[in-house]
Amino acid sequence: MTVVDTSRVRAPGERGSDFAKLSRRIAQAGLLDKRPGYYTARIGLVAGLFAGSWALFAAIGDSWWQVPVAVLLAVAFAQVTLLAHDLAHGQISRSRRTSRMAGLLVGNLAVGLSYGWWMDKHTRHHANPNHEDHDPDVSPEVLVWSENQAAGAGRVAKIIGRWQAFLFFPLLTLEGLNLKVASFRALRRESLKNRRVEGLLLVAHNLAYLGAVFLVLSPGKALVFLAVHLAGYGVYLGCTFAPNHKGMPVLTAEDELDFLRRQVLTSRNVRGGRLVTTALGGLNYQIEHHLFPSMPTANLRKAQPIVSDYCRSIGVDYAECGLFASWGQALRHLHEVGRPLRAGSRRSQDW
Template identity: 45%
Template sequence: MTVQGSPARTEPSFTELTARIKAADLLRRRPGVYTTVFASNVLLLAATVAAFVLIGPSWWQIVTAAVLGLVTTQFAFVGHDAGHRQIFAGRRANDLVGHLHGCLVGMSFGNWVEKHNAHHASPNHADADPDIDIPVLAFSVEQAAGRRGFARWAVAHQAVLFLPLLLLEGWSLHLIAWQAAWRREVPRPTLEMVLLAVHVLGYAAAVLLVLTPWQAVVFVVVHQGVWGLSMGLAFAPNHKGMPVLAPGTRLDHLHKQVLTSRDLRGGRVLGYLLGGLEHQVTHHLFPRMPRPNLPRARVLVEAFCLEHGLPYTRTAPLDSYRQVLRHLHDVSAPLRG
């Protein structure tokens, strides 16, 4: 659903919007709130680990694995915020938190920051956004036409395969992390390798010491699947199904971010499950804005867009997924003949 205001009387200015955001003091850090986030995540993880140990070798651990997948997602959200320097003013403190959380979930913080910054710089740009450069998916007719072999078959059926593919997202993040560290494509490759090794060894030791071999396999599959699905469902509605900008397209920061991003309607529960990413337009306009400030800032951003006739998209969560799947189905139609 796209909400549009009356025709703009003046050209909208990002400087003007920024002035309004600063006047509302919405760029200041929120250390107290993040302290609460840290504490709640640690308590959730501790409770999940305690349940894991107490339950022991039982198939009920499938439930524990699913819960751990959701908890892992919350830790990944904090790593996301640290990568944007939302938590602390200084880079070093944010990097420390980011690397620690990367170790806990098995991701490369350095690789994530580099790739995610590239996405923020060029969201939905066909020639520059790494988030829409996925071999087995296509987000435009042009992308679909360029696929070959198995990828062409997968793209032809991508609307049906999309959710199952999200179950593999966790494994993809692990693989990308190891590749980036091994190829020294991150600022601190040795540190990244050590942290990833600590994650793998600790994780493997825990499941093998507590569970039977088959239970361990199922536990890992369920945990990684739920984590990948949770991450995918949090990030997919933000840009997928929004306009894909052709190679060479140049827009100013305000239009580039607003026209390619989608907000979701929802309350605190949705905000918790999505890590604040339901306020995607505001987050892309002000990536260093602390997560707790996004709800108030979103109101100002929406009002600014309506005032200047700038298209602003905000829809219900389920409708956003419908739009994503419809878009994937439509752009791949030529491959189905």
């Protein structure tokens, strides 16, 4: 694990803390203000892409030309999911009730993703990013993210973890299906709010989704369409979220960091201009997003120079690189932490 600076540990709400000083600068610049015009335009464009993809699907009919439509629809589903992400963080509306209602429609009904389950999971990630005990995104169920996890890995993680860097992208093709399955499994939790509504919307989505595909396409083409669409959806989301934290320091209970350092030192920004920002839904400004989760996506770019300059002024590392470089760092990290598993496998074979 990379050693991180713990010399300035203060509570995030303390008036003189490093985060409090940065937060005042951001607030004075007006970057926490809502952006209704931006979100009106973005919602319109994403809704047009989503509806247009389904209209194209209906127009083409029973044809193998539906394969590229499946890819286009995967992009549309991912962009809708990124909007659900912004709703969950309160970036679009100040009203929690409005955000939740819109999130259920956008998440559960439109793309078949449990909004309540994902919001709970993502909130825990934000509270403890890259913490091997508390961040569900680095849970060692299939992949291992640290040498500590490799030492205590279960059977499946031990097998996959040996070559997980090479298996990472192939495994992402299953993530779209995994999200749907996990959404239904979450309905068994009594802690999930509005379980009945969530369940009804998930069932409605899947009946409409599968019904449309098998009504228009022959069984063989329908199965190929579903495979391509869900695989593309999973890879898109994986390539959106993986560059942000994978390959950055993994924290343990021994790491006592203040709020600012906990968020900045475990996050990575991705360069690339407006095209990358559009493709990643603004999550390429991951450091700014983690520091100010409710900040509208359109303001993250403006906050970036303020945050980066401030981090440099107080001696906090601020990680930033290109998209492909970020994937490379993530894969090298996965390969490195899998080394003990490969070594253990060779010892077993020698024995």
